[in-house]
Amino acid sequence: MAQGGKNLTSNIQEKAKETLGKITRRQLIELDTCSHCALCTEKCPAYNESKNVLHAPGVRTSQMVKLYDKKYGFWTRLFGEKEITQKEIDELAESTFHCSLCGRCMESCPFGFQTHELWVMARELVDSLEATPENVTRLADLMDENMNPYGLEPDTRLDWSFFTDLDDAPELDEAEVAYFVGCTTAYKGANHEVAFAICSILENQGENWTLLGEDEWCCGAPSIMAGKEEEAKQYAEHNVELLESKKVKRVITGCAGCYRMLKFEYPSMIGRKPDFEVLHAVQYLHEQLTTGKLEVKKGNEKIIYHDPCELGRLGGIIREPREALQHITTELLEFDEHGYDSKCCGGGGLLQAVDNEMRLNIVKEKLDEAVAKGAEMLVSACPACKLAFVDGVREFKHEIEVYDIHELIAKRLGVLD
Amino acid sequence: MNGMVSSLYTFFVETLPYITIAVFAIGMILRVQRWLSASKDHHNPEMDFLESIKYIILDVMLFRKTYKRDKVTWLLVFAFHGSIGGILFGHMRGFHLWSASIFDPFGHWMAEFMIHTLPVYMGWLLIVTTFLLLVRRFRLEDKQLSSLTNDYIALILLLIAAIVGQGMRLFPPETVPTEIYDVVFIPRYIVLHLEVVPSYHWFHWHVLMTQLFVIYTPFSKFIHVLTGIITPAIYGSRRKELDI
Numbered sequence: 155m156a157q158g159g160k161n162l163t164s165n166i167q168e169k170a171k172e173t174l175g176k177i178t179r180r181q182l183i184e185l186d187t188c189s190h191c192a193l194c195t196e197k198c199p200a201y202n203e204s205k206n207v208l209h210a211p212g213v214r215t216s217q218m219v220k221l222y223d224k225k226y227g228f229w230t231r232l233f234g235e236k237e238i239t240q241k242e243i244d245e246l247a248e249s250t251f252h253c254s255l256c257g258r259c260m261e262s263c264p265f266g267f268q269t270h271e272l273w274v275m276a277r278e279l280v281d282s283l284e285a286t287p288e289n290v291t292r293l294a295d296l297m298d299e300n301m302n303p304y305g306l307e308p309d310t311r312l313d314w315s316f317f318t319d320l321d322d323a324p325e326l327d328e329a330e331v332a333y334f335v336g337c338t339t340a341y342k343g344a345n346h347e348v349a350f351a352i353c354s355i356l357e358n359q360g361e362n363w364t365l366l367g368e369d370e371w372c373c374g375a376p377s378i379m380a381g382k383e384e385e386a387k388q389y390a391e392h393n394v395e396l397l398e399s400k401k402v403k404r405v406i407t408g409c410a411g412c413y414r415m416l417k418f419e420y421p422s423m424i425g426r427k428p429d430f431e432v433l434h435a436v437q438y439l440h441e442q443l444t445t446g447k448l449e450v451k452k453g454n455e456k457i458i459y460h461d462p463c464e465l466g467r468l469g470g471i472i473r474e475p476r477e478a479l480q481h482i483t484t485e486l487l488e489f490d491e492h493g494y495d496s497k498c499c500g501g502g503g504l505l506q507a508v509d510n511e512m513r514l515n516i517v518k519e520k521l522d523e524a525v526a527k528g529a530e531m532l533v534s535a536c537p538a539c540k541l542a543f544v545d546g547v548r549e550f551k552h553e554i555e556v557y558d559i560h561e562l563i564a565k566r567l568g569v570l571d
Numbered sequence: 572m573n574g575m576v577s578s579l580y581t582f583f584v585e586t587l588p589y590i591t592i593a594v595f596a597i598g599m600i601l602r603v604q605r606w607l608s609a610s611k612d613h614h615n616p617e618m619d620f621l622e623s624i625k626y627i628i629l630d631v632m633l634f635r636k637t638y639k640r641d642k643v644t645w646l647l648v649f650a651f652h653g654s655i656g657g658i659l660f661g662h663m664r665g666f667h668l669w670s671a672s673i674f675d676p677f678g679h680w681m682a683e684f685m686i687h688t689l690p691v692y693m694g695w696l697l698i699v700t701t702f703l704l705l706v707r708r709f710r711l712e713d714k715q716l717s718s719l720t721n722d723y724i725a726l727i728l729l730l731i732a733a734i735v736g737q738g739m740r741l742f743p744p745e746t747v748p749t750e751i752y753d754v755v756f757i758p759r760y761i762v763l764h765l766e767v768v769p770s771y772h773w774f775h776w777h778v779l780m781t782q783l784f785v786i787y788t789p790f791s792k793f794i795h796v797l798t799g800i801i802t803p804a805i806y807g808s809r810r811k812e813l814d815i
């Protein structure tokens with residue numbers, strides 16, 4: 155009988171051992187180096203919200219190294235493996251999924267651990283231990299059925315265009331540019347205008363561009379977040395094959411999560427660099443604005459910009475959105491912690507599926523600060539962030555408008571009301 | 572002096588150093604073997620030498636990120652690591668890696684201060700900061716962190732080594748046999764030469780504790796002294812790759 159009161163099947167122990175065996179050399183060095191100093195804890199949005207020690211990032215490294223040593227430690231090699239207990243599994247699951255995968259702990263860690271990758275590995279471990287939270291498991295099942303995490307039919311992927319003025323969404327066999335819409339933009343009403351805005355900008359700039367329509371699959375980020383990296387590879391392979399079949403030179407996406415997947419994860423997942431360049435739409439926007447190919451009227455609204463974690467800290471795009479916004483307003487404000495140090499909005503890491511109350515309380519902090527700074531508009535460049543802010547404004551009744559940067563530009567161009 | 576204590580002390584300075592070196596070497600081999608037996612990485616960025624050095628200096632040596640977050644904690648960790656660095660540097664003189672003459676250009680007073688006065692202050696600083704770090708860990712335990720047993724053992728071992736080391740300096744020396752003035756770890760290569768007669772008992776316990784410290788390093792969190800160079804180097808290179 156394992157300590158913790160419940161006997162785990164040897165099958166789970168074996169699966170756990172197999173997954174622990176996937177921990178890479180660098181990750182193991184990071185786990186061995188972690189001094190459990192708690193310097194990351196104070197900046198963790200999840201911990202700050204709950205004050206639950208299990209949600210502290212450093213605690214997760216303690217849990218992971220304990221489990222690793224039970225299967226691969228020095229004493230294990232001499233005297234045999236130890237069983238992972240149900241209590242350990244439950245605590246790891248609680249810890250791992252109460253995290254927005256924002257990577258902020260990496261920016262507090264003196265050793266610069268690549269925590270985002272460590273926590274993804276922890277989720278894979280939890281998945282192998284069959285302890286993934288029910289809502290996340292359901293979401294992963296929906297992905298399998300419909301190629302999107304929202305459980306909607308693939309043929310409704312372009313329905314957003316019916317609700318906008320995009321009468322004839324182009325789906326070409328070949329094009330120079332492909333717009334990868336992403337599931338949260340395509341299926342969530344609050345983001346339909348973001349898709350329309352990006353399409354309008356591409357149209358306005360005379361690009362030879364196409365949508366992927368119902369053939370577009372999820373980028374695979376939710377699978378990775380659910381601890382199913384192997385499944386995410388199928389999405390990567392499908393999307394790359396589709397985009398390459400259209401001979402596109404550039405893939406533009408307005409979603410920070412899709413951007414990071416397409417740009418940084420796909421090459422390692424498919425084992426080669428795809429034959430196209432990946433841009434976030436804000437990079438395209440920046441390129442068009444700074445080269446004078448796109449001109450918009452400058453206003454004086456007080457706009458505050460929120461860096462999406464996957465775009466800024468984890469994607470390196472910090473300067474471009476600010477320079478683009480400076481073409482729109484003379485009054486660009488900043489959060490106290492911004493750029494690569496930006497505080498998460500709570501919209502990532504499938505936190506909504508696990509603990510929506512925590513997500514809303516995290517977003518409230520950002521909204522409170524934006525309002526306190528006198529911002530009239532809160533602007534981001536990620537549909538998940540926009541969704542979190544829209545939900546937060548509705549929940550807490552803040553007096554602030556929430557936009558995606560592309561919507562603002564489209565409004566200035568007069569193509570969006 | 573009791574014959575048993577005398578033999579124990581002889582063991583500390585004549586036999587234990589060989590065991591220390593052997594256990595440390597075996598421990599490091601096991602540790603490296605542990606890392607090498609893990610899966611290969613696929614996501615590592617191309618290493619950039621200048622960025623790696625930059626992040627090692629800024630983040631690990633100067634604790635830049637901690638400074639930005641919390642000045643009091645920064646002062647504590649910086650003073651702790653700074654005092655360890657200073658004390659280790661001072662010990663290197665005993666191993667003849669540098670000589671007191673490097674301070675000659677700054678005058679007699681400076682040489683005296685650097686060789687005899689500053690080390691005592693460094694010792695106090697190490698004791699106080701190690702104690703405060705232990706208190707901090709204890710206070711945050713189960714609130715913000717979850718320590719492994721070796722997190723505590725490492726700090727306690729260091730604290731004891733620092734206390735007996737300080738005692739060795741502060742308590743008056745007894746008459747000691749001349750042969751203990753050299754502690755031989757590897758004959759001709761790693762030999763500690765003592766130029767001042769230390770307090771006999773405190774000295775031997777300090778020799779024991781520091782050797783336990785070295786023995787424990789490969790198996791404990793002390794390993795971060797070595798690996799703390801690798802991880803910020805990868806982090807710096809990654810940021811360079813992302814153009815942040």
